[in-house]
Amino acid sequence: MLDVKKIRQQFPIYDFNPDLVYLDTGASSLKPKVVIDVVDHYYSKLGVNVHRGVYGLSYEATDLYEAARTTVARFLNAKFEEIVFTRGTTASLNLVASSYQNILQAGDEIITSELEHHSSVLPWLQVSKKTGAKLVYVPLNEEGRITVEAFQSVLTDQTKVVALTYVSNVMGYITPIKEIIDLAHQKGAVVVVDAAQAAPHMKIDVTALNADFLAFSGHKILGPTGIGVLYGKKHLLNKMEPVEFGGDMVDQVELYDATWKDAPYRFEAGTPIISGAIGLGKAIEFIESIGFDDIHAHVHALHQYTLEKLKAIPGITVFNPTSETGIITFNVDFVHPHDAASIFDQNKVCLRAGHHCAQLITKWLKQLATLRATFYIYNDYADADRFIESVKEAVRFFQAF
Ligand SMILES: Cc1ncc(COP(=O)(O)O)c(C=O)c1O
Missing domain, CATH: 3.90.1150.10 (Aspartate Aminotransferase, domain 1)
Incomplete structure (x- = not known):
């Protein structure tokens, strides 16, 4: 105990x-004091922007911000460049859906479930309306669970995206996500895992799971509000179009064209959530210490x-x-x-x-x-x-x- x-x-x-x-x-x-303290440290002692300033305070803030990315990468057993900082699970899942809106077309199928939080189902509902891709629901069993068998019954050659929760925020059930990912990959589909409720409770190893995308929020795992994570496989992230455009995500800008940085930065347009990321890194260390x-x-x-x-x-x-x-x-x-x-x-x-x-x-x-x-x-x-x-x-x- x-x-x-x-x-x-x-x-x-x-x-x-x-x-x-x-x-x-x-x-x-x-929120534990150690998290509050690092956020306070950033605002009291640094308080400046990252990636831009050519002076010591900015280098220090940048180091702390990127160290938090390293911590998250270690936490998920991912690579550094596969960790995108977002506003939260909702923003992470919307990011993937918005980007896949450019990839999906009529006739494709997206599998989801009635267990989903709105942030896991509504982005795909919108994509489905816009692209003509069909939204397909895994039938839940009598307890309200997603089973591998039920998933198999709706998986087809047309399935391109599977968007499912790892742990349901209402029922608390754990989805058999590893088996589902393996089956989805046999059909060439990508799997987007909503891990908002899983991250506080269980070790998540994205490499062992072979997940394509996985999202969670800082504020549910002892971190600050306003920060979240999108994990994505490097080759998938780098194929995706950014969904927000602005400072720090761009490589070359010409009058009528521009090129984007590689992930994760192509998805972090504008001044990032610096204190949030630093706080999240500390929250993860706190959880790991327990x-x-x-x-x-x-x-x-x-x-x-x-x-x-x-x-x-x-x-x-x-x-x-x-x-x-x-x-x-x-x-x-x-x-x-x-x-x-x-x-x-x-x-x-x-x-x-x-x-x-x-x-x-x-x-x-x-x-x-x-x-x-x-x-x-x-x-x-x-x-x-x-x-x-x-x-x-x-x-x-x-x-x-
Ligand atoms: C399972 C699940 N997914 C997604 C979310 C959305 O998280 P956020 O509001 O931090 O974006 C929540 C939050 O309650 C959740 O429980």
């Missing part, structure tokens, strides 16, 4: 909110403990009892989640109510919305107990009506 007390001491938010029960890491994680084995064991234990207690409360429906990650999606029967959420809020229990930017799976569950609790390294059994007490209070309160 992790020493949660010691971990919490490293998250200043608990100094200001000692009663906080934070169960919304699925939306955004808390280790995914311990993170997984801790989150799994809390998840199981909470789930058993939750299932024992009459009037509660849990939609993902077999989830492998620390995500519990549930409802208080006959009560709208936003009403139930007010009880949690009164008790300083932060969780999420709504469709979690994943309307398709919420509709698949035949719900208008759901409640979602997510666990991470700074949660303990006392958090789980306060959460369960709040659930009981919500049931009692709403049963009175």
Whole structure:
């Protein structure tokens, strides 16, 4: 088990909110002091642009920015030039889709699923409308999972792109992505992996997975908001047209033509998210210092403990009892989640109510919305107990009506 007390001491938010029960890491994680400190260091002591300045401060800022890229590359087992800094998962996935809009044509097929976050499905929905490529959904099994067999049933010679989530932000299921990538490659399709919920919880090795593209967000893995990563295979990135044009991404500019730098810089037009990248690098080091084995064991234990207690409360429906990650999606029967959420809020229990930017799976569950609790390294059994007490209070309160 992790020493949660010691971990919490490293998250200043608990100094200001000692009663906080934070169960919304699925939306955004808390930030450790080391991350806040490096961001502060950049703004206090450097604060200048990268790649441009011909003076010491700029060289130093550039070194820190590019060192963060090296850290991310190591984290994913990728090459330095395969790491593009973006605004987040949404921006990364849109980047790939916008670029593939120039490549796809009518008759091509794009496979996705009803488990996707909107940022994984909507860019491809738009590409499909614009190019005439067909959007094809993997049928989910009775639990709402993507299986290899179901994937095979929709994979065809026309499949050009597969856009799937690694871990669902509503169900918490882990997609059998390695098998799917291998099958997709047999048809010559590229696979775009949404790893926004996977990156905080498991070791991702893009080389072992043989993923073509993979995206995640800094703010979900203890880093700052406004920074994210797009991993792409070098030869694919260098074949893709940039989708934004401006400073720092260009090689030669003539009156009526221009050439682009190689990846990653061709996709980083304009002043980049310098402090965000530096903060993300530090967040990754922090996570690595704890280790995914311990993170997984801790989150799994809390998840199981909470789930058993939750299932024992009459009037509660849990939609993902077999989830492998620390995500519990549930409802208080006959009560709208936003009403139930007010009880949690009164008790300083932060969780999420709504469709979690994943309307398709919420509709698949035949719900208008759901409640979602997510666990991470700074949660303990006392958090789980306060959460369960709040659930009981919500049931009692709403049963009175
Ligand atoms: C599975 C999944 N994909 C994509 C996203 C989008 O991430 P961001 O809002 O950081 O771009 C999220 C965020 O909730 C997510 O959970």
